[in-house]
Amino acid sequence: MSYLTEIEDxxxxxxxxxxxxVLWLDTEIADHDTKNPRISLIQILEDSTxxxxxxxxxxxxxxxxDLIKEFIAKIMVVPGIEKVFxxxxxxxxxxxxxxxxKNITCTLELARKIPxxxxxxxxxxxxxxxxxxxxxxxxxxxEQGGDWxxxxxxxxxxxxxxxxPVYTAAIHHRLLxxxxxxxxxxxxxxxPALTGRYWEIYHQWKILDTEIEHLKERMKxxxxxxxxxxxxxxxxxxxxxxxxxxKLQELAKVIYLSGNSIDLSITLTNDMLKELGxxxxxxxxxxxxxxxxxxxxxxxxxxxx
Numbered sequence: 001m002s003y004l005t006e007i008e009d010x011x012x013x014x015x016x017x018x019x020x021x022v023l024w025l026d027t028e029i030a031d032h033d034t035k036n037p038r039i040s041l042i043q044i045l046e047d048s049t050x051x052x053x054x055x056x057x058x059x060x061x062x063x064x065x066d067l068i069k070e071f072i073a074k075i076m077v078v079p080g081i082e083k084v085f086x087x088x089x090x091x092x093x094x095x096x097x098x099x100x101x102k103n104i105t106c107t108l109e110l111a112r113k114i115p116x117x118x119x120x121x122x123x124x125x126x127x128x129x130x131x132x133x134x135x136x137x138x139x140x141x142x143e144q145g146g147d148w149x150x151x152x153x154x155x156x157x158x159x160x161x162x163x164x165p166v167y168t169a170a171i172h173h174r175l176l177x178x179x180x181x182x183x184x185x186x187x188x189x190x191x192p193a194l195t196g197r198y199w200e201i202y203h204q205w206k207i208l209d210t211e212i213e214h215l216k217e218r219m220k221x222x223x224x225x226x227x228x229x230x231x232x233x234x235x236x237x238x239x240x241x242x243x244x245x246x247k248l249q250e251l252a253k254v255i256y257l258s259g260n261s262i263d264l265s266i267t268l269t270n271d272m273l274k275e276l277g278x279x280x281x282x283x284x285x286x287x288x289x290x291x292x293x294x295x296x297x298x299x300x301x302x303x304x305x
Contacts, residue, residue, distance in 0.1 A: 001053055001162045005060045010067050013044075013057055018074040020046050022082045024172065026164035027091045028157075030062060030149030039068055039094045040148035045165035048173060053162035062149065072096040079103045086126045086168045107168055110175040115182060130167040133174050139167070 004010045017023060028041040042059040050056065061067045075081055076095045079102040085091045088106035092098050111124045111133075121128055127139045143160040153161075223229070223236040230236070255262050265286075273280050 001055075001158070002057045003060070003158055004057065007064070007067065010059050010061070010064075011070065013059060014067075014071050014074050017044055017046065017057075018078065018081070020081055022046075022048075022084065023075070024048060024084045024165045024169040025091065026085065026161075026168060027094060028148045028161055029094065030147070032145075032148075037094070038062060038149065041161050042071060042095075043161050043165045045169055048169035050166060051170065053159075053166045056162040056165050058158065058161055060153075062151070068095070072100075076101045084168055084172050086129075086164070086171065105172065107171045107175060110179070111171070114175065114178050118178060118182060126164065126167055126171070129171050134167070134170040136167065136170070139163070 002013075004013055024045040026043045027039055028043070030038045030040040040060070040062045042061055044057045044059070045053075045055065046057075047055045059067070059071070061071070072095055076083065076092075077100055082103050082105055083101070084105045084107065086107045088104050088108070089098060092101050092104060095101065098104075107129070108124050111119070111121065111129050119133060121132055127141050130136045131139060140160070143157050146157055146160075148157070219234055220236060223231065223234070228236065255264075268276075268280075268285065276283075
């Protein structure tokens, strides 16, 4: 691990990493629970074969706005460098903003795209994914909420800081492997094997699915009746939706009287076409045809009846 505190050393490291193809990154934030959080450290790993953090570089950028701007300009906004974070939206807030940064990969978002039956994770925290998908031993996250604004940092803090890019890199590679497994070439899929597996688990799924839906409806009604908004991880919320309607004749009149050229397209429903009757023949109606594939099944037993 290289812990850099001198300005020239940090600038030299930024220049070196500006030529990288992929970087696995993390940040530590001072005063994270206040209105004025500050970047304390930027941790960088270029060699993803490092599983202990020996080749991680830590840049101490606390209250060094010029160095942070240089890092953003030479790395974060450069599209030729892939930057991999876990929960990238959080880190990018401090490193240029999500609208400016380029070529960002978020392992948190990648993990969420893996079907639950393949990766049954209770949550998508870095610790959880690293331990359960990459089989790292129990990870101590006690320093996560530590005081990253004080100097000097402790050895425990630095040891903690160097590990997160290692976990991110390992998670990234594992998720890419899983992604290839769950997105095979449809032209080469084994349809007999797929349909066989489908019917093998269908009845088990049907039992669980209908029980879940029944329980959800019962809980909703019970919590509504007993005026309970939250219990044991279950929440009752009321969604309010406002629908605004206007008579078509009134709308046409307002547009006509305004003298403005308003080019609106209206989707004609079957009810509207019925109401228009023969008048619809006088309209230049644009028809948009779409095909939506639908997967349906029929129990094999039904064919035998």
